[in-house]
Amino acid sequence: MIVPLALSQTAINVTYLVAGVCLIVGIRRLSAPRTARSGNVVAAVGMAIALVFTLVDSDIDSYWLIAAGVAAGTAIGAVSARKVKMTAMPQMVALFNGVGGGAAALIAAAEYHRLAPFSGHLPGDAIGAMLFSALIGSVSFSGSLIAFGKLQELMPGRPIVFSGNQVVNGTLFGGLLVFGAVAGATEAGVWIVLLLAGALAFGSLLVLPIGGADMPVVISLLNAFTGLAAASTGFVLDNTALIIGGTLVGASGTLLTILMGRAMNRSLANVLFGAFGAQVAAVPGVAGGLSTDGKTHREITAEDAAVMLAYARKVVIVPGYGLAVAQAQHAVRELADMLEKRGVEVKYAIHPVAGRMPGHMNVLLAEANVPYPQLKDMDEINPEFPQTDVALVIGANDVTNPAARSDASSPIYGMPILDVDHAANVVVLKRSMASGFAGIENELYYNPKTAMLFGDAKSSVEKLAASLKQV
């Protein structure tokens, strides 16, 4: 049955070319601060073109399923994108990524089911692409859900490791290759079901042992996976829009993953198989060759800390995830404004992975209208710490841990950190002495220069501001 308004395949492919150009220009603009927002719009326009002209494809002879699905998906997507808090962005991205991968796997499964009855008629490249979509899409789906669960704290954020973990993963991966090969050779439905189930298990097992600051790198990798899965469905359906869109994300996502890993001095292999922080979480208290016992930290009251800040010449604020969780960014900006009125020079030191994702903290502080020129990235601010009177660490932990510089046995050894311990004084705002996301001790807290102000980041900052008025 041919829908009256059906365009020829050639005409549709021309619109796909236009859409592909929009996507490329969109990503290009997304990678520069000034053009980023318009880049997102250009990419969305490209997407809309591809989607609208797909609807006039002559292969489509029923619209009710599409209409119902798009309506449901739009409602869910729009509401969750609007409701989500800025602090919960990373897991939201993980979730959106996961459903994309799931869609690719489902497409592959449906197409396999449709064509398999005509056994032996499937060309090798089509079935290969189908199985690849099913495999990668499922891995991305379950992996992203686990990442979501960890970041949303539905399950422990720390690496979850059991003995023989890598043997199981290796065996499972071998099994997946066998299922895939048999599914391709026999074209029997049971094998693709096994492949899908195995891939879901594999995706979960792949992400479970990963935790700490490695999470964003993994989400980025799964993002690239979903891109490849989408491109692969393009090979199944002989569709150029899918190949262009999916491949662009697969390639740029892979590079982005490498760039993120490099910002943290972690190789991809290290991220995937290193079980960041796992052993140390099991045997706590060994940092810099000293045991926890006997090390003391110094507490400070909000009043004393306020005096210290008021008479400083230069204060560097080091925001971390604790600030984000407590939604303290507005309170911090008010505190900074008060200090500046007193003539104190205030800067913000932004670690590349401050928060839960690269760039996360910039977004949060921009939301609180912190002037852009005050935000300094790590390489810019580190040489300034020796001239800094007070480094005010608000809910940041692992990114300030000097063990990364000095202790070769530390799991974060080699990760670039903010050298807050080079400042004359350090004030740490923190809920308790508990360890950070990586699950390791921070020897900064036992440094004689360091004073701890315990409490929720927002209420501590508000107390500081109130005390500052009295000074």
Add this chain to the structure above:
Amino acid sequence: MTSILLNSITVFVLAVFIGIEIISKVPAMLHTPLMSGTNAIHGIVLVGAMLIAGSADSTLEQALAFVAVVFATINVVGGFLVTDRMLEMFKRKPTERE
């Protein structure tokens, strides 16, 4: 090798190079928005989901295709909206307007 497959491979290989080239110099502060933006773009898989949903015959295929359309739509709509929300935060930078 069919010419359709060869064309597809050509598009694929060129897209790999373009994908790598266009983001090679991205500042760290844009890593999250860029990840989110490209995340929305792989929602293009909705094209495939719609093609499957529009031509599904059996109940099983219809069910699979329906879920695929819902999933892919969430990916597209949610992805672009969330990216826009993140980038909106940067808009009032006094010095950085075009």
